[in-house]
Amino acid sequence: MTAVNVALLAVLALSAPAPQDDRAAAGANEPSPVPVSKLSEPQKLSYALGVNIGRSLLADGLDPDPELFLDGLRDALTERPVQLSDEELSQLLADAAARVRKAVAKKRSAASLAALDRFAEGDATTTRSTGELVRFETTGTGPKPSPKGRVRLHYAAGIAGEGTPFFTTRRTTSEGEAVEEPIEVAVEELLPGLRTVLPEVPVGSTVTIGLPPDRAYGPAGGPAVPPNTALLVRVELLAVLPVPESAEPAAATDGETP
Structure with a gap:
């Protein structure tokens, strides 16, 4: 997932109403005593978006600090002051996207060489x-x-x-x-x-x-x-x-x- 896709998922999260139950009372950084399975559909969607973003980031080779990631997400979703300039944000995200593209290209290259080796093993193939x-x-x-x-x-x-x-x-x-x-x-x-x-x-x-x-x-x-x-x-x-x-x-x- 690119940085753009992550941003789109964050925008989607804005459409989910903020939790107004025991989860909020438990504190922003504390696990809730209420199982996610017992929450409302909009609240489940908020959790699902978090899981989806986290899995996508890990699949792309990005491993953000969970607390800082949540701080940034919370600042964006609550419209609190963001602690980096737009220029810094753009550069950091662009650099991360470039690293992801490079890693994906490297994986595709390695996979193609392995596939070519398998093709070479065919009885009807000459080199x-x-x-x-x-x-x-x-x-x-x-x-x-x-x-x-x-x-x-x-x-x-x-x-x-x-x-x-x-x-x-x-x-x-x-x-x-x-x-x-x-x-x-x-x-x-x-x-x-x-x-x-x-x-x-x-x-x-x-x-x-x-x-x-x-x-x-x-x-x-x-x-x-x-x-x-x-x-x-x-x-x-x-x-x-x-x-x-x-x-x-x-x-x-x-x-x-x-």
Whole structure:
């Protein structure tokens, strides 16, 4: 959960009426003799919001001091003077959000490398000397692309181990039907690992290519891809296309097409 989501939950808590029973009489920092299960629905919601925020913070790797966290929450909810400036608050929350994003990216990167290792263990998977993993689902009999050629293909690229691709030529129509819309692209415009593997793939083939980070987006990462992350790319090679004489494709390093 980001700092923004935490703030939204705090706003939601404002809609719950303040407890007016033995819980209030017991003191702000003392446990109540009244079980939460016996309280009114608005009071239960206040407790549920606290549990949800606490669990989310811990899941994101944030471990705030409970008393100071409650002091800040209490000041915000009761409109008492806040003890930090808006600038300090913004900077602290921004720094925390950046740490969370970095930790999440690191976890996704590590998980992708583990998933790529599992992919490599498949009997039908071969490993190239340059590091790419190749698994043919079907092998066509058509021509192979030139390293400087153009191709038409169906394409789905995702972070290894994650189910939903971040780039795909498949779309869902308004009627709910899944259809493929092939793209045409120069081989030189693809990621380094794909530029290496595709010239060895005959037209009519469907192949899944595992790309270690240095054959994909590397330490810089890319659109929707954290740094040092492995990819799995599924390609159905439909055709080799003629190259226009004036075409001068530039090799992609961080372009929109993976």
